[in-house]
Amino acid sequence: MTSRKRPLTVNEALDILEDEDEFFDVYMEPPDVRELTDEDSASEEDEQPERLCGNQLLAGAEIRRRGVADVGKSDDDEPHTETARPPSKKAKKIRQEPLKWIIGEKIMDGLPLFPEPDYSKYRDFSPTELFELFFDEELFEFIVQQSKLYCAYKNWPDISVTKEEIKVFFGILIVSGYNPMPSEASFWSSSPDLRNEAVCNAMRRDRFDRIMRCLHFNDNTKLDVEDKYTKLRPLIQHLQKRSMDHFIPTQAISHDEAMVKYFGKHGCKQSIRNKPIRFGYKVWCQNTVSGYLVAFEPYQGKSHKGNIELQAKFGKPAATVLELIDEYSTEKRNLSYSFYFDNYFTTIPLLIELKERGYNGTGTIKSNTVGKDCPLMQSKAMEKKERGYFMSATASDKNESVVLSRWKDNAVVTVASSLYGSEPIGSVDRWSRVDKKKIKVSIPHGIKMYNKGMGGTDRMDQNINKYRISIKSKKWWWSLFTWMLDMAVHNAWQLSKGQGSALTQLQFRREIAACYLNQFGILPKGKGRKSTTLPAQHFVRYDNLGHLVEPVQDNKKRRCANTGCTSIGRTQCSRCNVGLCVKCFRDYHTK
Template structure:
């Protein structure tokens, strides 16, 4: 380690300085980059997405602030709430909890903030304390309003007409902004375009042009019959989510912000309250150049945009926010007391509609967010909270056994300490390693057992597990479940604009949430693949523009009845009787009818005799 480094920083250090630390043998595990100031030249394509090395970072990124996470889970640099200067990293191996755990004085944030006094707040801890689990009345989730909705109907509660209309308007405006002729893009074409994007997630081809390939081994007939290749590429070029003449220089995500807000509102509007909510970070894969791009070691997606997410335990996304360093929406009082990592959670909870905001939710989070102050605040709001907690956030006077000494105890051992006034419980449990957790209403009673493999005994053994650990393991994985759902059939069409990965991620949210609601509302279970295919087939048939092919239309029953989606056949909309083209004879598509007539259904595009027309469109 260099001893002649004369560096002193008051509020963190830049990325280039953080990289110098990494090269000086500091045992660093992760580095978080705080995004630089936004650049208004956002219409230019980014570089090829084939690298993600620190040597390729721009000057604006290197000048931005950064945070280092060491292998012992300590963080330095300014993003978390346990920061110290660079000189402390170079001169000492550890920092005491009294240096880390400080309360910021403030006048008031509602009534609870009035209880915060200037300086440090004292806590009175009782070793061995516990409390009984409080049974708060939470209404049963009611999914009845979604029970009779079809797959398309439930999907369009998220991606509705207003969003499609907005995309149409902004896309046409952007084409004119580039001095190109008005492309006259319609609502149907945007829906057809989106359905092709979804199809690319489960039917992957080498490039987006491959769907229109001339060879049968790659060509996709459904896509070819719904939209021409050049039209698809034209929409890809002009698709837009914001007005380029209305730039918000304080918002690094202004290019995608309007669509983000519309999707957020739909998620909140369709959220059926469930008691258990998980707060975690999600990564959107991106390897190009942008100030908001982050690198997190150990994540399935290491390079990309970081999203703060609130999810139910089944993966429904309730609310989200893009991390961009200095957020124009951030609350300085929340940041000063709780830290930048947990402030977005408080703001997202405030976004809940009034009818849903006051319910007694249980919040689950990992050690990046857990702190004594924020748990006090959640308890004041009527929420309960459970989370793992870092050693440097535990008050110095807490009587828990030292972590090193506790690690020598047998697996399954645990001890507790409870704060006398605030009623916050700390539990230290020995599993494969020492785990420390905090809780506001779930205790250690109802101790269960889990199987663990013992190296000492060379077999699986039963290990005691406190109740709050079991609760945490059961309900904390909501964001990871959403990530898994999205990654399974992620949209495969790529683009070079920096906002394209966020745009496709935003399109995945309605798919994920509508599928989750559909499963909850219907006893009939459906896989995500079947759900996506049904939606894509319906959209391609309903909104696609079929080619005019040569030859006569087929008269066989198998080629007519089987190609009609149930959503189109039974939607009771715009099914009109008409003569066939040039009054040519077509076989009736109704099962059991062998007549060959000259009438058809205009919407279904199948031959139907007058007697069978009504029954054909009834379930």
């Protein structure tokens, strides 16, 4: 049988996984660029897990076995699983300069000095203000313009959407993350057990549906056919820049891949029943240990801006590490970061290149990536050794050195590092079947530090998935858009935590949603003359920022919002957007 020269399709990937019982992710490539890719074939309310259209089944795909965060496991019964692609018939060999190997390890330079993170400039920011560091007024105005332009392109009536309505729309999406409903329509249900009053009082369902239908981020007449994410590219570029601008440098950064689920709650959309397979898009990510997303780029098969020279020298996976680093701002690129990655990315040439650039790198590495000249004991031979056994070796070129530590835990693990060796030897708790108790097992320092520095992307995934936006759409790019919206909220929350805020992620999201729904929402028309004054959000009311007495628009009258006051006047607070008489103004804004 000849080797495969083209990538797998989704349909072929499903055939391969038909008889597999392990956990797998199937990464899908986005559709080819054309204006008709705004819509999918299935309804957003469709909960049938065996629906994939023909174009999706024929899309390019990549299979990855789901791995674990730590290279060591605390339970004897759980086998070690490496993250790896299915083996191909022929793997492209990376040309490497000959390395000099010695058994043992060279004394490493030690961790370089790094500035302490300083979040003081965000100290007085409210949750909404932190979120708007990423989705700022400029971006909201751009979304309004592109949505109107899309309506004209489709020859639809002018939607006349405003920035305030887009904010309410986003607020409803955020609400759907922490207060999900069986369907989008349930938020506006007339049944009291389903209806969400905050959403109903902020925007009508028909208006929400119309904005959702017209929402757009790029001009369909100026699409880049070489970029499969061209419909989202302006949004991607804006958030890439804002994430970098507000990144407070920390030394440890992990490079990994995140999955953006494409099919909502249902992981398996084909007729493979009871199989733990998830579908979605892949995003290359670099995160701090806490989970702040520093840099990212969605994967699309043949990258529209991939560095061919880096890919030829280091291989495509390893090249993604350097490509994201090249996107750092000059000020932040010149710091001495320590990067962590798993065996999908790690190569010795990559670690040497990082060292020559002034960075350090640490990652698990596959045995077949190390090379035949490596003097370490073979993995199969080490499997017969006692738990905690390890050995190390050093690979050097003309200028730099990399230490490899191979360790026997539940399985044999190899970690390569330009920063850490095996000393000082640490210990970890492991359960012993023989002794029926936990015992101390030796662990090399490099592997211990890898476990400490790796996992920032997984932490971000965990946080986002906890309150992930649940409202779905027909559009293929919708899941990526909502992921970026969730990511912006998450990054803003990380800034809030960094400056000492005790708000949980749920509280943080609720503050943003409540601010948008209350401040910019429009009450439905009802019988009689009900008050249209909504109470000001707590943190806005007492923030002492820009509260001014101003006349009510069109010289209309508004009831004073201060407790105990029944006067009706023609003045209001410019920031709280509530009616206030002059004598109550100071009292209303004082705790």
